[in-house]
Each structure stands twice: as C-alpha cells, then as structure tokens.
Amino acid sequence: MIDLNLAIDRNPEGPAPQLELGHLDTLWLQVTGTVCNLACLHCFISCGPKNESHPFMELEEVRRAVETAAEMGVKEFYFTGGEPFMHPQIREMIALTLEHGPLSVLTNGVLIDEELAGWLAEVFRTSRYNFDVRVSLDGTTPEENDAIRGRHTFEKILSGAQRLHQAGLNPVFTVTTCHAELAESAGRQRFFDLLAERGITRPRLKFLAPFKIGREERRGGAYEDFERLREGMLDEEARQSLQCSSCRMVTAKGVYPCPILIEEEGARMGDTLEDAMGPIKLDHPACYTCFVEGVTCRT
Amino acid sequence: MSDLRRFAVFGGVYNNFLSLEATLRDARALGCEAIFCLGDMGGFGPQPDRVFPLLRDVPDLYVMQGNYDHSIGNRLEDCACGYTDPRDNYYAQISYDYTLANTADAHKDWLRDLPTEFRHDWAGKRVLMAHGSPRQVNEFLWESMCPDAFLEHLLKSYEADVLFVTHTGIPWKRELEGGRQVINVGAIGRPANNGRTSVDYALVEVDDEGVRVAFREVAYDHEALAALMREEKLPEPFVETILTGWWTTCLEVMPARERALGVY
Numbered sequence: 001m002i003d004l005n006l007a008i009d010r011n012p013e014g015p016a017p018q019l020e021l022g023h024l025d026t027l028w029l030q031v032t033g034t035v036c037n038l039a040c041l042h043c044f045i046s047c048g049p050k051n052e053s054h055p056f057m058e059l060e061e062v063r064r065a066v067e068t069a070a071e072m073g074v075k076e077f078y079f080t081g082g083e084p085f086m087h088p089q090i091r092e093m094i095a096l097t098l099e100h101g102p103l104s105v106l107t108n109g110v111l112i113d114e115e116l117a118g119w120l121a122e123v124f125r126t127s128r129y130n131f132d133v134r135v136s137l138d139g140t141t142p143e144e145n146d147a148i149r150g151r152h153t154f155e156k157i158l159s160g161a162q163r164l165h166q167a168g169l170n171p172v173f174t175v176t177t178c179h180a181e182l183a184e185s186a187g188r189q190r191f192f193d194l195l196a197e198r199g200i201t202r203p204r205l206k207f208l209a210p211f212k213i214g215r216e217e218r219r220g221g222a223y224e225d226f227e228r229l230r231e232g233m234l235d236e237e238a239r240q241s242l243q244c245s246s247c248r249m250v251t252a253k254g255v256y257p258c259p260i261l262i263e264e265e266g267a268r269m270g271d272t273l274e275d276a277m278g279p280i281k282l283d284h285p286a287c288y289t290c291f292v293e294g295v296t297c298r299t
Numbered sequence: 300m301s302d303l304r305r306f307a308v309f310g311g312v313y314n315n316f317l318s319l320e321a322t323l324r325d326a327r328a329l330g331c332e333a334i335f336c337l338g339d340m341g342g343f344g345p346q347p348d349r350v351f352p353l354l355r356d357v358p359d360l361y362v363m364q365g366n367y368d369h370s371i372g373n374r375l376e377d378c379a380c381g382y383t384d385p386r387d388n389y390y391a392q393i394s395y396d397y398t399l400a401n402t403a404d405a406h407k408d409w410l411r412d413l414p415t416e417f418r419h420d421w422a423g424k425r426v427l428m429a430h431g432s433p434r435q436v437n438e439f440l441w442e443s444m445c446p447d448a449f450l451e452h453l454l455k456s457y458e459a460d461v462l463f464v465t466h467t468g469i470p471w472k473r474e475l476e477g478g479r480q481v482i483n484v485g486a487i488g489r490p491a492n493n494g495r496t497s498v499d500y501a502l503v504e505v506d507d508e509g510v511r512v513a514f515r516e517v518a519y520d521h522e523a524l525a526a527l528m529r530e531e532k533l534p535e536p537f538v539e540t541i542l543t544g545w546w547t548t549c550l551e552v553m554p555a556r557e558r559a560l561g562v563y
Contacts, residue, residue, distance in 0.1 A: 023452070023456075025449075057405075070446065070447075070448050071448065072452075073446075073448045073449050073451060073452025073453075074446065074448070074449065075444070075445070075446065075449045076444065076446075100446055100448070101446035101448075101449065102443060102444050102554070110419065110468070124555065124556070126558075126561075129443055129444070129446065129556075130441070130443035130444050130554040130555060130556040130557075131555070132554075132555055168559070169555070170555055170558070170559075185385055188385060189385055192384075192385070192386075202563055204384075204551065204555075207383070232532070
C-alpha cells in the first residue's frame with residue numbers, strides 16, 4: 001500500500017535515487033545509432049532515415065566494447081539501433097560478439113531476405129553461445145501495426161519473421177503496448193493466433209510499455225510532473241530488478257546507462273565502458289516507467 | 300584408491316517420488332557417502348507428500364531450498380515464473396495450485412526453513428552449491444547463456460573452485476582454466492528435453508587428483524508415474540513429457556539454442 005500511495009503522489013519531493021551498477025551483466029551496443037529505415041511513431045529516440053544524432057559504430061569500436069565487457073565477465077550482449085541490418089559490417093559484428101557470449105539482435109525485420117535469414121539461422125546453429133533475433137511488431141492487423149510503424153510494414157515484418165522461422169531460427173516478437181488492450185491476455189492471445197496462422201506455432205513474445213519521450217512524446221503525450229522517482233521509493237528488490245543496475249549502453253558517442261536514455265541531456269557517462277562503472281541518478285521520467293511497469297529491455 | 304570419495308548431487312524433484320527413489324538407490328549402491336539435493340521438490344508430478352519421507356531426516360542426505368520450495372513454504376500464490384505465454388501460465392498455475400493444496404503443513408514448514416547454500420572443501424577445492432546461481436535463487440544458468448568469463452566472475456565473486464547448480468532442468472558442465480568447474484546437475488523429476496524418459500544426476504568422485512564429475516543416467520518406472528498423474532487429473536501435456544522425454548510446456552524461459560534441440 002505504501003508504494004501505491006507514493007505512486008499517486010502528485011508532488012513527490014526529494015532527490016532522485018542513486019543506483020549502483022551491481023555487475024555488468026548486459027552490454028547494449030547501438031550499432032547503427034539512431035539511423036533506421038523506418039520512423040515509427042512510438043520511437044523513444046526518434047530514430048529514422050535522417051536522424052544521425054548517434055552515427056553508425058565502427059567495427060573496431062564494437063570489438064573494443066565487446067572485448068572490454070567480456071573481460072569484466074559480462075553475461076550477454078544486445079545489438080540495437082536504429083536498424084542493425086543497415087550496417088554494412090553487421091555480420092562481422094555478430095560473429096565477433098558471439099565468440100564472447102550470447103547475443104540478441106533487435107530488428108524491425110524489414111531487411112531480412114531469404115539469404116540473410118539463411119545466414120542468421122546458420123549462425124544460430126553453429127555458434128557456441130545462444131543467438132536470438134528479436135523482431136518488432138506492433139499489432140495483429142495491418143491497421144493496428146502500420147499506424148505505429150508505417151505504411152505497409154505489417155506484411156514486410158511478418159514476411160521477414162517467417163523467413164527466419166522457415167530457415168530454422170524462431171524469432172522473439174517484441175510488442176510495444178501503445179494499443180493498451182494488446183497488453184491484456186485477450187490481446188496477447190491475438191498475437192498467438194496470428195502467428196499460428198503464419199506457421200509460427202510456438203512463438204516467443206515480449207511485451208513492452210511505451211516510453212513517453214522521443215517521437216512517442218509527440219504521439220502519446222509527455223510525462224506528467226509527478227512521474228518521477230524519488231529517494232525512498234525503491235527497495236532493494238526494486239533496485240535489483242531495474243535493468244540499469246546491471247547494464248550499460250555503448251554508442252558511437254560514448255556510454256549511457258541504458259538503451260532508453262541515449263538522447264537525453266546529461267545521461268552520457270563517459271567515452272569508454274571503464275568510465276561508466278559508477279552509480280547513476282534515476283532522475284529521468286523514463287526511469288519511472290521502468291519502475292512502475294517493471295520494464296526490462298532484455299528478452 | 301582407498302581414499303576415493305563419492306558424492307551425488309541432484310535437483311528438481313518435481314513431486315517425482317519414483318525417480319527420487321531410483322536416484323537415491325543408485326547413488327547409495329555406488330557408495331556415495333553424502334547426497335545433496337539442490338531444491339525444487341514440488342510442481343509437475345503427482346502426490347507431493349510422497350517425496351518427503353525420502354528426503355526428511357535421512358542421515359546421508361542434505362537438502363537445499365529452491366525457489367519453488369520458497370513459494371510453497373511461504374504459501375505464496377504462484378511460483379513467480381512470470382510467463383507471458385498464456386498456455387505456459389495456465390499449466391504452471393495448475394501445477395502450483397495442485398502442489399500447494401496437496402503438501403502437508405508440516406512439510407511446507409520444513410521447505411520454508413531449508414538452507415539456501417552448501418559449502419565444502421573437497422581435495423582442497425572450494426565447492427559451492429546453490430539452487431539457481433550463487434547470487435540469485437531463480438537465476439537460470441543455461442549452457443548457451445553462460446560465457447566462460449561470466450562463470451569465472453561468479454566463481455571469483457563467491458570464492459569457489461567448483462560450483463553446482465540446478466533450476467533449469469537441463470544438465471551441463473564446463474571446465475574452466477585452472478581446474479575450476481561449473482556443473483548444472485539438471486533435474487531428476489522430469490526428463491531433460493532429449494527424447495529419453497530417464498533422468499540425470501551428478502556423480503562426483505574426489506581423490507588427491509581433484510574433483511571429477513560425471514552425469515549418471517537413471518531409469519525409473521516412468522509409466523507408473525504417468526498413470527498416477529492421469530489418476531490425479533494432472534495436465535496431459537505433463538504426462539506426455541514423462542512418457543516421451545520432450546518438454547511440452549513452460550518452454551518460454553528456455554533459450555532458443557536449448558529449445559531447438561527439442562521437438563516443441
């Protein structure tokens with residue numbers, strides 16, 4: 001009950017909580033920066049064909065970050081963007097990362113043709129560690145999905161995912177619950193039904209709450225003043241469940257606490273991973289979403 | 300080799316008193332001086348109370364609390380698996396409700412008060428046993444998800460040379476540099492999604508040379524267990540797993556790599 005009272009406090013007082021990095025379990029790499037072939041309306045970092053606020057990472061930057069994290073005993077790697085498959089050296093990046101640990105690549109699926117699907121499935125079959133591809137899909141009909149991800153994307157996404165599945169790699173589908181009913185069990189069931197119709201009978205799904213920043217702020221509205229974390233709101237369990245207690249995000253422009261905050265002022269922690277091992281301040285309204293919704297960007 | 304010592308380590312009983320009996324019999328026949336159970340007594344199988352006489356107040360047996368035991372022991376509402384697949388959630392809840400309703404209060408109290416870690420010194424090696432991982436009872440250590448350097452980090456942080464865990468239900472082991480080892484002993488309550496109806500535990504041999512671990516396959520009367528599960532009206536997909544060796548539910552937590560080795 002105490003949590004509930006705090007959550008509806010319209011004027012929370014006091015400083016934002018600090019959060020230590022327990023251990024670097026997860027390394028995120030923004031391999032294609034904010035450059036994307038789509039411009040989804042709910043994107044929390046306004047990625048698109050023309051947003052170069054974070055550029056592509058160089059192969060050597062990726063190698064350095066992956067090797068440094070591996071020396072620290074990292075548990076898993078994630079590639080995101082932007083759209084990772086726009087990077088001309090994405091295959092080298094995938095191969096070198098899988099030498100050190102399991103990897104998930106987050107994609108919109110649009111660029112996955114038959115040849116790429118075959119290559120990815122072969123990597124899945126032969127790499128020492130687990131390899132996942134996570135495809136974003138934001139509705140169970142073209143109308144629902146395309147209103148968020150752009151015209152004609154529904155079929156392109158599903159075709160890409162089906163190619164992966166046919167090649168032998170069962171992708172994870174990520175659904176951002178901009179349409180609130182999709183988060184309910186009946187809404188979730190619709191995804192299972194849709195994917196079964198497409199031959200994906202045992203799908204893996206991840207549901208994510210939207211973050212009210214970036215382009216999503218313009219679509220769905222901004223955070224209200226009360227949506228802030230304050231000292232005393234987090235017990236030890238809540239602290240540990242926040243992804244940023246065990247992850248960092250590397251981009252071509254430096255290191256950030258998590259995948260969400262890379263365009264937020266003051267969030268940059270340093271040039272290299274070694275610079276970014278200190279505590280962070282949970283002073284951004286997006287931190288409130290992670291706490292209240294129990295969000296983790298991990299699969 | 301008079302100074303050879305043998306131990307057995309297993310986990311994941313899942314109400315399967317028949318495979319538990321067979322495992323203990325096998326380990327004792329091989330002369331194991333101590334047997335370690337790494338937790339998760341309940342779930343999945345029939346008649347939960349039948350495992351406790353085999354586990355409680357037995358001199359050569361040391362039993363640890365798993366996350367399921369914590370939930371049952373503290374009379375929580377679910378196993379906190381948190382599946383998003385409605386099918387997985389449905390079956391997990393049936394199994395949990397059944398186990399909670401059919402476990403005697405005295406056994407629940409016993410589960411609630413079990414230790415959560417064992418430490419030993421075997422041939423100068425610091426041996427640590429935990430349920431999920433040394434840092435978190437419900438952390439899954441799957442083979443395809445554990446980089447060597449991450450395991451080294453766990454061993455260093457928790458001051459161990461040999462680490463035994465369970466929780467995932469699929470056995471694997473890895474040798475690291477300097478003779479350090481991590482062993483996931485799998486589960487004895489349910490086959491390991493490999494098409495075999497038998498189950499596995501870890502047989503440990505210790506002498507001056509060090510600590511050697513091998514998996515030991517145990518066959519048991521799985522058809523009798525399946526019949527009893529049907530009598531108890533437990534879900535047919537659970538029975539199928541016992542009869543075929545393939546997992547049918549709760550697959551969501553399994554990494555794609557391990558899952559691709561199964562049929563679902």
